[in-house]
Amino acid sequence: MLGLLAACSGQARADDNVTTELQALKAKLKELQQKVDSEARKTRQVDAVQAKAMPMPGTYKALPVESCAGGKVCYKGVTLTFGGWVDLTGIYRSRNIASDTGSVYNFIPYQQAHNFYVPETRFSARQSRFSVLAEGNADPDTHLAGYGEIDFEGAAQTASSVATNSFNPRMRQLSLEVDRSDLGLHFLAGQSWSLNSPGKAGIDSHGVDAPGVIDFESVPGFISARQPGLRVWQDIGPEFKLAASVENAQTAFFGGNVPTVGTPAVGPQGVLNPNLQVNLTGPGGSFFNSLNNVSLNQVPDFTVKAAWDPRLGPYKLHVEAWALYRQLFDRFNGANHTYDTGSFGGHIFAELIPKTLDLQLYGSHGVLGRFTQTPFPDAAVGQDGTVLPLTITAATVGLVWHATPSLDVYSYAGLEKAKANFANVGTTPFGYGNPLYNNTGCFTENTPAATCNGNTKEVRQVTAGIYDTIYQGNYGTLKAGVQYSYTQRLAFDGVGGAPKTDDNIVMTQIRYYPF
Template sequence: MKKRMLLAATTSLLIAAPVFADTAVETGAAPMQATKSPTATEGGINFNMKGISVNLGGFIEAAGMYRSRNLNSDLPSPFQKLPLANSAGYYQDETRFSARQSRLSLLATGDVNENTHLAGYYEMDFLGAASTANSNESNSYNPRIRHLYTTVDWDRAGLHLLAGQTWSLVTMNGEGIIPRKEITPLGIDAQYVPGFTWARQPQFRIVKDWDKKYWLGLSVENGQTLVQGGQPNAVGNNLADNQAGGGALTNVTTSVNPYPDFVVKAAADPGWGHFEVYDLIRVFETSLSSNGKVNNTFRATSAVGGGMILPIIPKQLSLQVSGIYGKGIGRYGSSQLPDVTQNAAGENMPLTGSQLLAGATYDPTKEWNFYAYYGQEQVDRQSYDQNGKGYGYGSELYDNSGAGTFGGKAQGNIRKVAQETVGTWWKFYQGRMGKMQAGLQFSHTEDDYFSVVNGGAPKATDNMVFTSLRYYWQ
C-alpha cells in the first residue's frame, strides 16, 4: 500500500508541474556540465513531501548575439542555412537579445526500499516557435518540453529503466549511461556546435550496469526522416515524406515512420576517463503510387558512433572526442543535414555521412571556465541523372551560376558544415543566494557546397559572438 502511495505521489508531482511555452534547440543547464540538471545535492530549491524529495532548479538568462550574416534567428543558429551572396542576408549583420533560453526544472525522487528508486524529471524553456515545431531532432512542440520522463533503478540487479522524452542514447554521457549526466558543448548558442551528435525525443530505454564500471543499454526511440534533393528533383512524389500532420500534429509536417530508431550502447568507466560505443539502426520507407495503388518499400541502415572523455588534469583540464559514421544520420547532428535524398524515381535513398566533435575544457579556478571546440558534419554525394537532368544530393548538374550575385540561382547542396568555437564562463558570485555567471563565445562557421559544372563550389561563412548573464537559484 505504501509503495502504491509513493508511486502515485511521484506521478502527481509530475502531472502538477507547471506547463510553459517552448521551439527546437538546446544548451546546457550549467557551464561546467551543461546538461547535468540540478539535484538535491547540487543546487536548486529542495523540499520533502510525504517521503518524496523534490528539487526545483533552473536559471534566468539574458543573452545577446551578433552574427556577421543575417540568419533571422534567435539563439538557435541554423548552421546549414548560412546565406550565399545571392540572398539579402549575406549583406546584413544581425544583432539580437533574448531571454528565451531561461529554464525551469523539477526533479522528484523517492525510494520504495533500499534497492528500488523512483524518479521523475521535467524541464522546459521558452524557445517556442509553433509554426516550425517538428520531430526532427528535439521534438519541439508547444508548449516546449525539453525533458519529461520517469526512471526506475534496481540497485541489486543493476538495471535501470527510463520512459519518456530526454536525450537520445546517441548523446555522449559523462559517466556510465545515466540520465542528467550527458555531456554537451558548454557554449551559449542554443544549437550547440556542428559535429555534436544528439537528439531529444520520446523513448523507452533499459540499461544494465556491472559494478557501475561497465554499462550496456538499449533504447527504442521516436523516428523522423529529413529528406532533401535538389532542383530539378522528385521530392513530393514520395508519399512517405513531408506529410501534413493531423490531430495533435496539425499545422506541422512529418514523415511516415514504419519503425522506431534503435540504439545499442556500451560504456565503460575503468577508473580514468569515460569511453563508449554505439550502433544506430534506422528504417526508411518509400511510398510510390502505381496503377492505382501505393507500393511501400523499406531500406534499413546502420551507423556506428562513439566517444571518450579524458581527464588530463583531474578537475581542471579535460579533452573529449565523439563521432558517428554511417547512413541516414543527418537528423542526429546539430547542422540538420538530410538523412535521405530521392532518385529520379522518387525513392528515398539513405545518404552516407559523418559527424565529428573534438573539444577541450579548462577550469583553472572555481570562478573561471574556458572551452574550445572543433566540429564538422559531412554528407557524401549521391546523385542521379536522367535525360540530362540531375537528381539526388550533390548532383554536378545543379546550377550554382548565380551564387555570387544577389537574386542569382544557387541549386547546389551542402557537402560539409564546420565550426571553430571558443568561449569562457566567469562565475563571479557563488554563495547562499545562488550563483551568477557571465559568458562570452565566438564561433566561425563554414558551409561548403559540392562542386558543380555550372558555378563551381560556393562557400558560405558566418562569424558569431554570443554573450550571456545567468542567475541560478540554489
Template sequence: MLVLAGPAWADDDASELRALKARLRQLEQRMEQQARRQEALAARADTQVATKAPSPFDPCAPGKLCYRGVSFTFGGWIDLTGIYRSRNLASDTGSVFNAIPFPQSRNFNTDEARFSARQTRLSVLAEANATTDTHIAGFGEIDFEGAAQTANSVATNSYNPRLRQASIEIDRTDLGLHVLAGQTWSLNAPSKAGIDPRVADTPGVIDFELVPGFLGARQPGIRVWQDIGPEFKLAISAENPQTSFFGGNTPLVGMPAVGPQGVLNPNLLVNLTGPGGSFFNSLNNVSLNHVPDITVKAAWDPLLGPYKLHLEGWAMYRDFYDRFNFANHDVNTASFGVHLSAEIVPKTLELQASASYGALGRFTATPFPDVTVRQDGSIQPLPITAFLVGTVWHTTPSLDLYAYAGLEKTRATFSDVGTVPFGYGNPLYNNLGCNIENSPAATCNGNTSEVRQYTAGFYDTIFKGAYGTIKAGAQYSYTQRFAFSGVGGAPKTDDHIVMTQLRYYPF
C-alpha cells in the same frame, strides 16, 4: 602440611598464569585478524566510491523539498543572451549552420544583432524509494524556445514554453537494472559518466545549436540499461523515429516532392500534416516512419586514480519509408559512434572528443537531410561523417575557458534520368548564380557538403551565495559552409558569430 602445600599452590598459580597468557595471545590474534578484515572492507568501500558506486539516497538533503516521502529538487536558470552574426540568419539563440547564406542572397551582406531570454530553463526532479532496493525518479524540464504562430518579436515577444524532457526512471539497485520511459536525450547523445539520460555531455558553448560534430536529439522512447560491475554499463533503447527527406533539390517540408525540373510525380508521399484534433501544428509534418529507432550503447568508466575517464560506443538502426506510384519503399541503415570524456589534469583540464558515421542527418547540428529520393521514389540514405574535439580549462575556481572544433560532412548521393539530375550533391545542379547577389533562385542550387566550426569562449562566476549564483560568459565562433561542385563551381560561405550570456541560478 602447610610446608607440603606451598609448592603445590605455586604450581597451580603458574599453570593458571600460562593459561591466561595463552588466552591473551589468542585474543590478540583475533583482534589482529579483525583489524585486517576491517581494513580490507574499508579499502573495498573506497574502491567502490572511486568507481562511482551510487551514493545512498537522502530524501531530505539540503536544497530539497520533501512531501510524503518524495523529495523534489528544483533546477534551471534565468537567462539573457546577446547575439551578433556577420551574416543574417534571422535566427534566435540557435544558429542554423546549413542556412548561412551564399553571396546570391541579400542577407549575405547584412548582419544581425538581438537579445533573447528564451534559453531560460526550469526543471524539477522528484525521487522516492519505493522499497529498499527500488528507486523511482521523475524528471521534467522546459525552456522557452518554442515558437507558436502567435509568437513574435514585435510587441510582447511572447514565445511559448517548450517540452525538453519528461521521463520516469525506475532503478533496481539489487539487480543493477534501470528502466526509463518518456522524453529524454537520445541514447546516441554522449554522456559524461555511465548512462545518464537527463544530462548529455554537450559542448559548454552559448549557441543553442552547440557545435558541428555533436549529435543528439530529445525524443520520447523507452530505455533499459544494466550495470555490469562498477565500471561497465550496457543499454538499449527504442525511440520515436522521424526522417528529414530531400527531394530532387528541395527539402521536403510541407510540399510535394519535385526535382529541380519538376520530374518527380507529386504522388510521392514522404510525410503528412496532422488533421484537426491531432495535437500537431497544422504547418508541421510528420514523416511516414513505421519502425522505431533502435540504439545500443556500451559505457566504460575505468578507475584511474584521481583521473576521470569515460568511454562509450553506440550503434543505431533506422528505417526510412515512403510511397510512390502505388508502391511503398523501405530502406534500413546502421550508424555508429564513439565518445570520450577525460580529465587530463584532475579538476583543472577536461577533454572531450566524438566521432560518428551513418544516416544521421536529423541528429546533426548543421542539420543535414537523412535521405534523398530517386526518380522512381526509392530512397537513398545520405551518409554523414562527424567529428568533434574540445577542451575546458578551469583556470580558477570561478573562471572557465573553453575551445572546440567540429565538422560534419556528407558525400554526393544522386542518380540521373537522362539529362535530368536527381539526388543530393549532383554535379549537374546549377550553381552559376551563387556568387551573384539577387540572382534567380534556380541558379544557386548548392547542396551543403561540409560545415566546419572553430569556437572559443569563457564563463565566469561573478557571484555565489545563499541566494544563488550569477554567471557571465562570451563566445566567438567562425563557421564555414561548403557546397558540392555543380555547373558554375563549388560555392562556399562563412559566418562570424559572437554571443554573450548572463545567467542567474537560483537553485
C-alpha cells in the same frame, strides 16, 4: 500443658502470617502481570497504528524530516530537487540568418542572397529553463524518479518579436525512471536525450555531455536529439554499463516538403513523380502543427550503447560507443519501399589534469542527418521513388581549462560532412549533391533562386570562449560568458562551381541559477 497450648498457638499465628504473606505476594504478582499485559496491549496497538500508516508495497516510504538534504523539498516521502536558470543571451552574426540563440548553419547565406551582406544583432531570454526531479523509494531496493524540463524555445505564430515577444514554453524532457539497486537494472519511459547523445558518466538519463558553448545549436560534430521512447540499461560491475532503447522515428527528406500524392514539386531536381509519398501533414485536431510534416516511418529507431568508467586514481575517464538502426520509408506507385540503415559513433570525456583540464571527443558516421547541428537531411529521393540515404561523418574535439575555481576557458573545433547520393533520369538530375545542379547564380547578389542550389557538403567551425562565476552564495549563483565562433559552409560542386560562405558569430550570456 499450658506451655504446649501456648506453643501451638504461636505456631498457628506463624502459619497465618506465612499464609498472609503468600497471599500478598500473589496479589503483587498478579498486579505486575496485569501491568505487563497492559503494556503488551499498548505495544500491539502502536504497532497496529504504525502498520496502517506504512505504505503498501509499490508506494513511497515516509522519510523522516531530518533526512531531507539542504536545498531540497521533501513531501510525503518524495524528495523534490529544483533546477534551471534565468538567462539573457546577446547575439551578433556577420551574416543574417534570422535565427535566435541557435545558429542554423545550413542557412548561412551565399553571396546570391541579400542577407549575406547584412549583419544580425539581437537579445534573447529564451534559453531560460526550469526543471524538477522527484525521487522516492518504493522499497529498499526500488528507486523511482520523475524528471521534467522546459525552456522557452517554442515559437507559435503568436510569438512575435515586434511587441510582446511571447515565446512558448516547450517540453524538453519528461520521463519516469525505475532503478533496482539489487539487480543493477534501470528502466526509463518518456522523452529524454536519445541514447546516442553523449554522456559524462555511465548512462545518464537526464543530462548530456554537450560542448559548453553559448550557441544553442552547439558545435558541428555533436550528435544529439531528444525523443520519446523506452530505455533499459544494466550495470555490469562498477565500471561498465550496457543499454538499449527504442525511440520515436522520423526522417528529414531533402527539400523539406517532398510532395504528397498529386502535388509534384520542382526544385533543384526535376519534377518528382506525383505517385511518390514520404510524409503527411497533420490535419486540424491531430495535435501536430499543420505546417509541419510527419514522415511515414513504420518502425522505431533502435540503439544499443556501452559505457565504461574505469577507475584511474584522481583522473576521470568516460568512454562510450553506440550503434543505431533506422529504417527509411516511402510509398511509390502503390507499393511500400523500405531502406535499412546502420550508424555508429562514440564519445570520450577525460581529465587530462585532474580538476584543471578536460578533453572531450565526439565522433560518428552513418545516416544521421536529423541528429546533426547543421542540420543535414537524412535522405533524398529519386524520380522513381528510390530512397537515397545521405551518409554523414561528424567529429568534434574540445578542451576546457578550469583556470580558477570560478573561471573556465574553452575551445572547440568540429565538422559535419555529407556524402553525395543522386540518380539521374537522362539529363534530369535528382538526389543530393548532384553535379548537374545549377550553382551559377550563387556568387552574385539578387540572381534568380533557381540558379543557386548549392547543396551543403560540409560545415566547419572553431569556437573559443570564457565563462566566469561572478557570485555564488546563499542567493544562488550568477555566471557570465562570452564566445566567438567562425563557421564555414561549403557546397558540393555543380554547374558554375562550388559556392562557399562563412559567418562570424559573437555571443554573450548572463545566467542566474537560483537553486
